[in-house]
Amino acid sequence: MADNENNDHNEKLIARLTDRLAGDPELQADVARELQTHLEDAEDEFREAGLDEEEAQNEAVKALGDPEDISRQLFQANRTRMRFRAVVRWAASLALLPAAIGVVVFVVAAPWTPWNMPVIPQPWFTSIPRAWTRSLTEEQVFILQGDPQAKDYVARARSISDRWPDDPIYYGDYFVTAQGKFHRKDEKLPLDLWNERMALAEKGEKVDPDNAFYNFVKAAWLINASCTLEDDPSRTIESMNTNGEIKPDSLYTITITDPAGFQQGLKELHRGLQKPFYSSRTVDMLELRMSFLPPPRSMTDIISRITMQVSTLLPSLSDFRTLGKALGAYAVDLAEQGNPTAVKVARSEEQMADMIGAKSGTIIEILVAMAIRQNALANLELVGKELQKPALSKEAFQQRREQEELWRGLRNGNPLSVEELRHAGMFWTILTPAIAGYHVDFEPIRTVECFVVLEVALLLLLVGMVILSCGFGLVVLIWAIFCRRSTDKPILLFVGWRRIGKIVQVSIVIPLVAFGLYVIWQIYRSDAYGLNFTLGRWTVELVLLLCGVFALLLSMSYRAIRLRCLEVGLATPPSITRRKRIGFLIATGLILLVCGIYIVGWWAGPLRLDYLKGRYWIPPFAFVSALIGESGASSSPKFLIETFLAIVVLFFFVVWFLSEGVELFRRGRKGFRRTFIRSAMPILCAAVIVMGLALGGLLSLGERCAARRVTGSAAMSIQGEIERSDFRLLREKFIQWRQEDGK
Amino acid sequence: MDFSQDLVRGSVLPIILSLLREESMYGYQMVKKVNARTNGLLEWKEGTLYPALHRLEGAGLIASRWDTLSGKDGGRKRKYYSITPKGRRELAKRSDEWRLFSQAVNACLWGA
Numbered sequence: 001m002a003d004n005e006n007n008d009h010n011e012k013l014i015a016r017l018t019d020r021l022a023g024d025p026e027l028q029a030d031v032a033r034e035l036q037t038h039l040e041d042a043e044d045e046f047r048e049a050g051l052d053e054e055e056a057q058n059e060a061v062k063a064l065g066d067p068e069d070i071s072r073q074l075f076q077a078n079r080t081r082m083r084f085r086a087v088v089r090w091a092a093s094l095a096l097l098p099a100a101i102g103v104v105v106f107v108v109a110a111p112w113t114p115w116n117m118p119v120i121p122q123p124w125f126t127s128i129p130r131a132w133t134r135s136l137t138e139e140q141v142f143i144l145q146g147d148p149q150a151k152d153y154v155a156r157a158r159s160i161s162d163r164w165p166d167d168p169i170y171y172g173d174y175f176v177t178a179q180g181k182f183h184r185k186d187e188k189l190p191l192d193l194w195n196e197r198m199a200l201a202e203k204g205e206k207v208d209p210d211n212a213f214y215n216f217v218k219a220a221w222l223i224n225a226s227c228t229l230e231d232d233p234s235r236t237i238e239s240m241n242t243n244g245e246i247k248p249d250s251l252y253t254i255t256i257t258d259p260a261g262f263q264q265g266l267k268e269l270h271r272g273l274q275k276p277f278y279s280s281r282t283v284d285m286l287e288l289r290m291s292f293l294p295p296p297r298s299m300t301d302i303i304s305r306i307t308m309q310v311s312t313l314l315p316s317l318s319d320f321r322t323l324g325k326a327l328g329a330y331a332v333d334l335a336e337q338g339n340p341t342a343v344k345v346a347r348s349e350e351q352m353a354d355m356i357g358a359k360s361g362t363i364i365e366i367l368v369a370m371a372i373r374q375n376a377l378a379n380l381e382l383v384g385k386e387l388q389k390p391a392l393s394k395e396a397f398q399q400r401r402e403q404e405e406l407w408r409g410l411r412n413g414n415p416l417s418v419e420e421l422r423h424a425g426m427f428w429t430i431l432t433p434a435i436a437g438y439h440v441d442f443e444p445i446r447t448v449e450c451f452v453v454l455e456v457a458l459l460l461l462l463v464g465m466v467i468l469s470c471g472f473g474l475v476v477l478i479w480a481i482f483c484r485r486s487t488d489k490p491i492l493l494f495v496g497w498r499r500i501g502k503i504v505q506v507s508i509v510i511p512l513v514a515f516g517l518y519v520i521w522q523i524y525r526s527d528a529y530g531l532n533f534t535l536g537r538w539t540v541e542l543v544l545l546l547c548g549v550f551a552l553l554l555s556m557s558y559r560a561i562r563l564r565c566l567e568v569g570l571a572t573p574p575s576i577t578r579r580k581r582i583g584f585l586i587a588t589g590l591i592l593l594v595c596g597i598y599i600v601g602w603w604a605g606p607l608r609l610d611y612l613k614g615r616y617w618i619p620p621f622a623f624v625s626a627l628i629g630e631s632g633a634s635s636s637p638k639f640l641i642e643t644f645l646a647i648v649v650l651f652f653f654v655v656w657f658l659s660e661g662v663e664l665f666r667r668g669r670k671g672f673r674r675t676f677i678r679s680a681m682p683i684l685c686a687a688v689i690v691m692g693l694a695l696g697g698l699l700s701l702g703e704r705c706a707a708r709r710v711t712g713s714a715a716m717s718i719q720g721e722i723e724r725s726d727f728r729l730l731r732e733k734f735i736q737w738r739q740e741d742g743k
Numbered sequence: 744m745d746f747s748q749d750l751v752r753g754s755v756l757p758i759i760l761s762l763l764r765e766e767s768m769y770g771y772q773m774v775k776k777v778n779a780r781t782n783g784l785l786e787w788k789e790g791t792l793y794p795a796l797h798r799l800e801g802a803g804l805i806a807s808r809w810d811t812l813s814g815k816d817g818g819r820k821r822k823y824y825s826i827t828p829k830g831r832r833e834l835a836k837r838s839d840e841w842r843l844f845s846q847a848v849n850a851c852l853w854g855a
Contacts, residue, residue, distance in 0.1 A: 033820075073791060074794050
């Protein structure tokens with residue numbers, strides 16, 4: 001009874017001493033608690049000296065001094081601090097959450113924001129990313145994208161050519177781009193458009209006089225418009241397919257509808273054949289544009305480059321194929337009439353193929369050249385037969401068989417094996433062309449992919465934390481509006497730098513550094529698999545990491561806030577019991593041991609997974625699917641071990657957090673719950689900001705470093721397809737054939 | 744003996760800092776120590792120690808943390824103060840200042 005009275009008396013005194021500090025509830029509680037312990041210490045000492053309870057209390061109060069004087073001095077001593085703390089409290093309540101959201105949006109999510117998305121460039125692009133154009137001259141930017149004011153991509157291509165009218169590359173690019181307008185399916189082109197198209201080609205010939213391209217194009221238009229072609233079973237040759245089987249192949253018969261136009265076309269073709277070279281210029285333009293660009297800095301840069309390449313327009317090569325067929329059929333017709341110029345006509349088809357093949361910059365060009373040459377040689381064989389020239393016929397047949405063998409070798413050459421593709425990474429697995437001998441350095445893009453995955457994981461974690469913070473913030477806001485008069489006002493507690501440091505260290509730095517080391521080891525291990533194969537394993541680890549960081553952060557914040565509440569004398573839930581704590585320690589130890597055994601097993605081999613399929617790499621899903629025996633789910637015991645482990649660890653995190661956190665949801669914990677929610681929000685936000693800035697920066701730096709190495713054989717390049725594959729052998733052959741044509 | 748208020752006030756800062764130079768202490772402990780060392784001559788009003796501590800903490804000369812030292816009182820949580828590096832520098836400055844000042848005053852009062 002006396003004790004209660006004493007406490008009441010002390011509480012009243014302390015309330016009087018600290019009432020000037022009421023503007024800062026946390027500081028007030030802190031100072032009150034300090035004075036309280038002082039009084040208790042003093043009373044204890046007086047009691048030990050032999051005084052009774054009441055006397056001891058009176059002496060302790062007397063020794064403290066004049067309450068009014070102390071109260072005033074306490075206020076003066078803490079005034080500056082209170083002002084500073086008020087500002088910080090406002091900042092913590094109002095500015096931290098928006099700052100955290102800002103960091104997530106502008107730092108971590110930056111590569112996926114609309115303004116940084118990969119562009120879809122020529123011919124459909126709207127503008128080149130600013131990051132690319134910053135280091136370029138105005139002229140280079142103009143060559144990359146043309147006049148931005150132009151109404152469509154044709155006008156853009158034209159604006160480049162208009163600015164430098166003598167440049168054959170720019171004109172060639174415009175010429176090819178402009179062809180879309182003249183495309184008609186099974187329909188004759190109106191005369192005005194026909195003339196316009198012819199004028200474009202005429203101008204091209206003036207700008208690029210040594211290039212046979214425009215003559216071939218004109219010849220194709222004229223000849224294709226003045227005849228019709230049909231399959232002719234009576235003209236059959238034997239050809240060899242890529243399996244080495246000999247099969248009959250029928251050629252064409254021609255009906256000339258406009259002899260004058262046909263002859264004009266032949267003239268154009270022969271003018272073209274006199275010229276030094278053939279080039280459609282589109283690859284030259286692409287090479288020029290690519291040479292301007294700074295080295296790629298991110299996955300989106302790499303994707304933009306690839307879309308820029310795959311969206312490059314090539315000339316209508318099928319026109320040349322039809323031209324070739326028409327020439328061949330016409331040559332056989334002439335031979336049937338006994339006309340010796342048939343040989344010249346058939347040869348001209350072959351020469352055209354050699355010119356295209358010798359200067360081809362893309363696989364598609366060289367394939368078309370090969371098809372035309374094949375057709376030319378087949379027709380030449382028939383011409384030789386008709387003209388009773390067996391030597392010519394035999395030579396044509398041998399040349400054709402040589403080319404067929406070459407093609408068979410290329411088709412059956414060594415494309416990338418599945419074993420090689422395992423190391424390719426997601427990107428290259430999709431994009432590696434099925435071309436014999438195609439040489440790729442997988443490592444740089446695969447490394448970029450790894451960084452992207454980590455960035456996505458970080459983004460997920462931070463978004464989760466931001467959502468939780470927003471929820472907390474909303475709850476606080478609702479209280480602020482609706483519970484203004486309530487006595488149970490939540491207090492924003494500052495848990496102290498030491499505790500914040502510990503939270504950051506244990507729940508963020510240590511797990512992330514450990515995971516980072518693991519990832520670096522994975523990436524740089526010489527036998528690292530491509531992401532498509534490793535993603536399965538990484539998913540398990542990433543889910544564990546994210547849940548772990550999240551649970552640790554929350555439970556450590558909970559503990560820090562609880563301790564702070566104890567210090568300032570607020571009501572708190574009881575601490576976790578010693579028995580529970582020991583139980584958790586033992587469980588942690590066991591789980592760590594099992595994980596250790598598993599990881600060692602993985603390293604050593606017996607627990608190594610091959611790879612996981614489809615959606616079944618999502619651990620709980622996969623586990624359940626495997627248990628119920630759903631088709632497609634991997635049911636290997638190793639897989640079960642891994643997913644089981646993942647679930648155990650996840651479950652442990654949940655139980656661990658709930659064992660303490662469950663106190664929050666008990667009845668009678670309203671005050672503490674509110675204080676927790678109000679005080680945890682700034683901690684979460686600060687963690688988001690720190691992690692977003694530090695890790696977001698670090699990961700994008702890593703991505704950038706890896707992306708810079710995506711050049712040469714590590715980069716996807718259409719213009720380099722021939723050089724880096726076995727097709728370069730075919731082009732060498734074409735160059736040789738072209739030299740032989742000249743003799 | 745009652746010292747003049749100004750004299751006492753001026754001495755609080757160096758005394759707190761010099762006490763904390765040796766070990767971390769809580770308020771009541773400091774009061775006891777000062778009283779013991781000065782044989783009660785410098786009897787502080789206990790309550791005025793806390794504003795002084797808070798002022799020093801605000802100036803960054805000392806730092807505080809709540810801690811429990813297990814003992815006969817069953818681990819009562821107390822607020823312990825410790826000196827910061829900035830506090831140590833301040834103490835050195837004040838000690839020099841005090842020595843020179845007292846030498847000068849002594850010289851005036853009793854001659855060299």
